Amino acid sequence: xxxxxxxxxxxxxxxxxxxxxxRQDRVGMALLLVVAFLLVPAFGDQYWLEAIxxxxxxxxxxxxxxxxxxxYAGQLSLGTAAFMAVGAFMAYNAELRIPYMPSIGSFAIGGxxxxxxxxxxxxxxxxxxxxxLAVATLACQFFVxxxxxxxxxxxxxxxxGVINAQRVEVLGYxxxxxxxxxxxxxxxxxxxxLAAKNLMRSETGRAFMAVRDMDVAxxxxxxxxxxxxxxxxxxxxxxxxxxxxxxVYCYLGNVExxxxxxxxxxxxxxxxxxxxVGSILGSFLGAAFITLFPIFLNLGSKALENALxxxxxxxxxxxxxxxxxxxxxxxxxIVEPNGLARLWQILKEKLRLWPFPH
Amino acid sequence: xxxxxxxxxxxxxxxxxxxxxxxxxxxxxxxxxxxNFAQGSMVFFAALTLVSLTERGWNFWLALAVTLVVMVxxxxxxxxxxLRPLVxxxxxxxxxxxxxxxxxxxxxxxxxxxxxPHGLELGIEDVPIQWLSDRWNVNIxxxxxxxxxxxxxxxxxxxxxxxxxxxxxxxxxxADDHQAALAVGIPLQHIWALVxxxxxxxxxxxxxxxxxxxGVQYALTxxxxxxxxxxxxxxxxxxxxxxxxxxxxxxxxxxxxxxxGPYVGGGIESWFAYVVALAFLLVRxxxxxxxxxIDRV
Amino acid sequence: xxxxxxxESVSLAFGGVKALQDVSFDVDEHEIxxxxxxxxxxxxxxxxxxxxxxxPQKGKIRFGEKTFAxxxxxxxxxxxxxxxxxxxxxxxxxxxLDNIMAGRNLKMRCNFLxxxxxxxxARREELAHRxxxxxxxxxxxxxxxxxxPVGRLPYGLQKRVELARALAAEPRLLLLDxxxxxxxxxxxxxxxxxxxxxxxxxxxxxxxxEHDMGVVMDISQRVVVLDYGRKIxxxxxxxxxxxxxxxxxxLGVAHA
Numbered sequence: 001x002x003x004x005x006x007x008x009x010x011x012x013x014x015x016x017x018x019x020x021x022x023r024q025d026r027v028g029m030a031l032l033l034v035v036a037f038l039l040v041p042a043f044g045d046q047y048w049l050e051a052i053x054x055x056x057x058x059x060x061x062x063x064x065x066x067x068x069x070x071x072y073a074g075q076l077s078l079g080t081a082a083f084m085a086v087g088a089f090m091a092y093n094a095e096l097r098i099p100y101m102p103s104i105g106s107f108a109i110g111g112x113x114x115x116x117x118x119x120x121x122x123x124x125x126x127x128x129x130x131x132x133l134a135v136a137t138l139a140c141q142f143f144v145x146x147x148x149x150x151x152x153x154x155x156x157x158x159x160x161g162v163i164n165a166q167r168v169e170v171l172g173y174x175x176x177x178x179x180x181x182x183x184x185x186x187x188x189x190x191x192x193x194l195a196a197k198n199l200m201r202s203e204t205g206r207a208f209m210a211v212r213d214m215d216v217a218x219x220x221x222x223x224x225x226x227x228x229x230x231x232x233x234x235x236x237x238x239x240x241x242x243x244x245x246x247x248v249y250c251y252l253g254n255v256e257x258x259x260x261x262x263x264x265x266x267x268x269x270x271x272x273x274x275x276x277v278g279s280i281l282g283s284f285l286g287a288a289f290i291t292l293f294p295i296f297l298n299l300g301s302k303a304l305e306n307a308l309x310x311x312x313x314x315x316x317x318x319x320x321x322x323x324x325x326x327x328x329x330x331x332x333x334i335v336e337p338n339g340l341a342r343l344w345q346i347l348k349e350k351l352r353l354w355p356f357p358h
Numbered sequence: 359x360x361x362x363x364x365x366x367x368x369x370x371x372x373x374x375x376x377x378x379x380x381x382x383x384x385x386x387x388x389x390x391x392x393x394n395f396a397q398g399s400m401v402f403f404a405a406l407t408l409v410s411l412t413e414r415g416w417n418f419w420l421a422l423a424v425t426l427v428v429m430v431x432x433x434x435x436x437x438x439x440x441l442r443p444l445v446x447x448x449x450x451x452x453x454x455x456x457x458x459x460x461x462x463x464x465x466x467x468x469x470x471x472x473x474x475p476h477g478l479e480l481g482i483e484d485v486p487i488q489w490l491s492d493r494w495n496v497n498i499x500x501x502x503x504x505x506x507x508x509x510x511x512x513x514x515x516x517x518x519x520x521x522x523x524x525x526x527x528x529x530x531x532x533a534d535d536h537q538a539a540l541a542v543g544i545p546l547q548h549i550w551a552l553v554x555x556x557x558x559x560x561x562x563x564x565x566x567x568x569x570x571x572x573g574v575q576y577a578l579t580x581x582x583x584x585x586x587x588x589x590x591x592x593x594x595x596x597x598x599x600x601x602x603x604x605x606x607x608x609x610x611x612x613x614x615x616x617x618x619g620p621y622v623g624g625g626i627e628s629w630f631a632y633v634v635a636l637a638f639l640l641v642r643x644x645x646x647x648x649x650x651x652i653d654r655v
Numbered sequence: 656x657x658x659x660x661x662x663e664s665v666s667l668a669f670g671g672v673k674a675l676q677d678v679s680f681d682v683d684e685h686e687i688x689x690x691x692x693x694x695x696x697x698x699x700x701x702x703x704x705x706x707x708x709x710x711p712q713k714g715k716i717r718f719g720e721k722t723f724a725x726x727x728x729x730x731x732x733x734x735x736x737x738x739x740x741x742x743x744x745x746x747x748x749x750x751x752l753d754n755i756m757a758g759r760n761l762k763m764r765c766n767f768l769x770x771x772x773x774x775x776x777a778r779r780e781e782l783a784h785r786x787x788x789x790x791x792x793x794x795x796x797x798x799x800x801x802x803x804p805v806g807r808l809p810y811g812l813q814k815r816v817e818l819a820r821a822l823a824a825e826p827r828l829l830l831l832d833x834x835x836x837x838x839x840x841x842x843x844x845x846x847x848x849x850x851x852x853x854x855x856x857x858x859x860x861x862x863x864x865e866h867d868m869g870v871v872m873d874i875s876q877r878v879v880v881l882d883y884g885r886k887i888x889x890x891x892x893x894x895x896x897x898x899x900x901x902x903x904x905x906l907g908v909a910h911a
Contacts, residue, residue, distance in 0.1 A: 013782050013785045013786065013789070014778075014782055017781065017782070017785070076450065076453075124636060124639060124640060127639070127640055127643060128639045128640070128643050130449065130450065131393055131449070131453060131594075132590060132639055132643060134453075135586050135587065135590055135632065135635060135636070135639075136632075136635075136636045136639065138583070138586065138632055139629060139632030139633050139635065139636045142628050142629035142632055143629040143632070143633060145628075146625055146626075146628050146629050149625070150622065150623045150625070195771040195772065196771075198770060198771050198772070198773040198777075199767060199770050199771040202765075202767075202770035202771075202773075202777060202781060203756075203757075203759075203760055203763045203765075203770065203781075204767045204770050204771075206749065206753050206756060206757045206760070207757070207760060209746060209748055209749050209753070210746050210749070210757050212748065213745075213746035213747055213748045213749065214744055214745075214746060214747075216708070216728075216744070217740070217744035217745070217746070218746075218757075219728045219729055220706060220707075220708065220728045220731075220732060220738065220744070221732055221737070221757060221758050221760065221761075221820065221821075221824065222729060222732030222733060222760055222761040222824065223757070223760055224729060225729075231767060235767070262583075266457065266461075269454075269457070270458075273454055278748065315468065315472075315473055316469065319464075319465040319466075319468045319469040319473075320465065320469065321465070322461045322462070322464055322465035323461070323462050323465035323466060323469065325458070325461050326458040326459060326460065326461030326462035326463075326465065327458070327462055328458070329454065329455065329457065329458030329461070330439075330440050330455050330458040330459065330462075333444065333447075333451055333454060333455045333458070334440075334443040334444060334455075337447070337451060
C-alpha cells in the first residue's frame with residue numbers, strides 16, 4: 001500500500017532514466033542521507049564511528065571498485081588489496097613530497113597511481129580471460145606487495161616499512177576527530193558512488209556489461225575491446241586506490257605493506273559475491289555484512305561463553321568465522337547468486353503488492 | 359658448475375612437489391570442469407589430520423588409512439553439499455564456490471586440530487646422497503628424489519586411469535558437458551564423488567611430502583597457491599603438463615632467486631612464478647599441453 | 656542500381672576444411688539478397704567473412720568505395736555493416752533497452768568522465784539516443800518488454816531484439832543469419848513484415864541466410880546458392896529454383 005507506484009507516470013525519457021524513479025525511493029534516499037550526514041555524527045557513539053562505520057564506508061568503496069571490474073565488466077580480479085596499497089603509499093608520498101598539497105589531492109593522486117598500475121596489469125586481459133586472468137591479477141598482488149616492501153623510497157625509508165598518516169586537512173580545517181573523519185569518508189564515498197552509478201547506466205556501463213556477457217558480439221557491434229577492458233581496470237583501480245588512501249588516513253592512521261595481503265583481496269571479493277555482483281547497492285550491502293558479521297559473531301560467542309561458562313579462545317572464534325564465511329559464500333552462490341541486492345529487489349517487489357499476495 | 363647443478367636440481371625437485379599439488383587440480387578439472395581453488399587447503403587438511411593422529415600415538419599406516427578414509431568422506435560431502443546444487447552453473451560461480459570452500463576447510467582444520475606447526479617424519483632423511491656428493495661434489499637430498507619417484511608413479515597411474523579405462527572415459531565426458539553426460543546415463547554423482555576422493559588421496563600424498571619438507575603449518579596453503587602457475591604452464595587438463603609445468607616453475611624460480619635475487623634485494627620467490635606464468639599466458643594461453651579454447655558465434 | 660558490396664574470389668579454410676572456395680557475387684544497394692544452400696555449405700562462414708569475424712586466406716571484399724583484403728569486426732561496424740547471429744548473440748545480463756542502446760555505441764561521443772559526472776552533454780546525448788532507440792522499439796513492437804532482462808524472453812522475441820540492436824546502428828548493410836530459425840508461422844510472418852519494412856522504410860541493403868524456401872522466394876530479389884563452399888547458382892528466385900544443379904545439391908546427389 002505504501003510502496004505503490006500508481007499515479008507516478010513518466011512523460012519524458014529524462015524522468016524514466018532517473019536513478020530513483022519512484023517517489024518513495026527518492027524520499028527514502030533523502031532520509032538516509034539526512035541520517036548519515038547529520039544525525040549520525042551528531043549523536044553517534046565514538047566507537048561505532050571509528051571502528052565500524054568508517055571502515056564499512058572505506059571497504060564499500062573498495063567493493064565498488066572491484067564490482068566495476070568483476071561484476072560489471074566480468075574481469076575476475078584477485079589484486080584488489082594491491083591497488084589499495086598503491087593508493088595508500090602514493091597518497092602518503094604525495095602528501096609528503098609535494099608542498100601545499102591538499103589532502104583530497106593526495107587521495108586523488110593515490111587513486112591515479114593505482115589506476116596506472118591497474119592499466120599495466122590489465123593489459124593481459126586483452127588476451128586472456130576468466131581464471132587465467134585471475135592468476136595474472138595474483139601476479140599483480142604478489143609483485144606489488146614485494147615492490148612496496150623493497151622500494152624504500154615509498155615508505156620514506158622507514159625500517160619496518162610502516163607509513164604514518166599525516167594530518168588531514170580540508171579547506172583549511174583539520175580533520176582530527178572520529179566524526180570528522182567519518183564525514184570526510186562519507187562525502188567522498190557518496191560522491192564516488194554517484195559517479196559510479198552514472199557511469200554504469202551510461203554507455204560505458206553498457207560496454208562493460210557487453211564485454212562481460214559476450215565479448216565477440218560486443219566487438220561486432222563496434223565496442224572497442226581494448227579501450228573498454230583497460231578503462232574498466234583503470235576506473236576500478238582508481239576506486240580501490242582512493243579506498244586504500246582513506247584506509248590509512250581516515251581509519252588506521254599508520255599501516256605497513258602487510259595490511260594489504262591476499263586475504264584482504266578475498267574479503268573484498270566475498271563482499272561483492274554476498275552483496276551482489278554487478279550492483280552498486282550490492283557493494284554496500286556486502287561490505288556492511290562482512291564488517292558487521294564478525295561483531296555479531298563476537299557478541300554471540302561472548303553470550304555463549306557466559307551461558308555455558310566456557311572460555312572460547314580467539315582462535316576458535318576466528319576459525320568459526322572463516323567457516324561461516326566460506327559456508328555463506330557457498331550458500332549464496334547456490335540459493336541466490338545475485339546476492340543481497342537481489343533479495344532486496346525481491347523484497348521491494350513484494351512490498352509493491354502488499355498487502356495483496358499477487 | 360656443481361653449485362649450478364645443485365641449485366637446478368633443488369629447484370626441479372621442489373617443482374615436483376608443486377606438481378603433486380597441481381595434479382589434484384588437474385584431476386578435478388579434467389573430470390568435472392571445476393577449478394578447485396580449495397586444493398591447497400585439502401592438502402593442508404590431509405597433512406594436518408595425519409600428523410595429528412600420529413602425534414597422538416597412532417601407528418603410521420593406520421593413521422594413513424584413516425586419513426585417506428576421511429579425505430574420501432570429505433570429497434563425498436563436497437559433492438553432495440556443494441557441487442550437486444551447482445550443476446551446470448557457469449565456471450566462475452563454481453570457482454567462487456571453491457574459494458568459499460577454501461575458507462571452510464582451513465577453518466575446520468584449525469578448529470579441530472589446532473594451529474601449531476607440526477613436523478612430520480617418514481623415515482627417509484633429508485640428507486644428501488652420499489655417493490653423489492662424494493663423486494661429483496653435488497648435494498641432492500635423497501628425500502627429494504624419493505618424492506620425485508612417488509610423483510612419477512602417481513602420474514603414471516593417473517594417466518593410465520584417464521586414458522585407458524572406462525571410468526576414465528566417463529570422467530572426461532563429464533568434464534566436457536555435465537548435462538550431456540547425464541543424458542547418456544553416466545552417473546554424475548558417483549563420478550564426482552570418485553574424482554574428489556581421488557583428488558583427496560593425491561592431496562594426502564602431496565601433504566605428506568610437503569609436510570616432511572617444510573613442516574605442517576598454515577603457510578602450506580600459500581605454497582599450494584603456487585600450483586596455479588604450474589597449471590598455467592602445463593595446461594589445466596594435462597596430467598603430464600602438471601609435471602612438466604612443475605619442473606619448469608620450480609627450476610626457474612630457484613635459479614632466479616639465487617642468481618637474480620641478490621640484485622633486487624631477494625624475496626623474488628613470492629612472485630616470480632606468477633610473472634613467468636603471466637608471460638607464458640600472453641604467448642600461449644592454453645599452456646604447453648592444454649586444449650585450445652574456441653569461441654563459436 | 657549501384658553495387659554496394661562485391662565479394663571477389665574469397666576462399667576460407669580451417670586447417671584442412673575448405674569452408675569457402677573462390678566465391679564471388681555482388682549485392683546492389685537497397686536490395687534484399689538471399690544466400691541459400693544445404694547445411695555445411697559455408698553460408699554462415701560467408702557472413703562471418705563479410706563481417707570481419709573470420710579472415711579469408713584469399714580474395715577481396717569491396718564495400719562502397721573501399722576494398723579490403725580482409726575485414727575487421729570493429730571496422731565493419733564502423734563502416735555500417737550490422738548483423739544478427741544464428742545462435743542469438745544478445746547480452747543476456749542486460750535489459751532489452753540496454754541491449755539496443757548498446758547498438759548505438761559508435762554514435763556516442765561523450766567520454767567516460769562526462770558520463771560519470773552526468774554533465775549536460777552526456778545527459779543530452781543519452782536522451783537523444785534513447786529517443787532514436789524508442790523509435791526502433793515502436794517499429795518492432797517490443798515496447799512491452801523493454802525493461803525485461805533479455806535472458807528471460809522467449810526465443811522469437813529475442814530474435815526481434817537482436818534485429819533491433821542491429822538496426823540501432825543505422826547500418827548501410829544488414830546481414831541476417833537465419834532470422835526465421837525456430838519460429839512458427841505467425842512469428843515468421845511478423846519477421847518477414849519487419850524485414851520488408853526495414854528495407855522499405857530505412858532503405859537498408861539486406862543479405863540474409865534462410866532455409867525456408869517460401870520466405871526466400873517471397874522476399875528476396877536475388878539469390879546466391881552455395882554448396883560445399885562453392886557458388887553453384889546466382890540469379891532471381893525463379894531462375895534458381897529451377898536450376899538443376901541447385902535441385903541436385905538439395906536432394907543430395909553424390910559429388911565427384
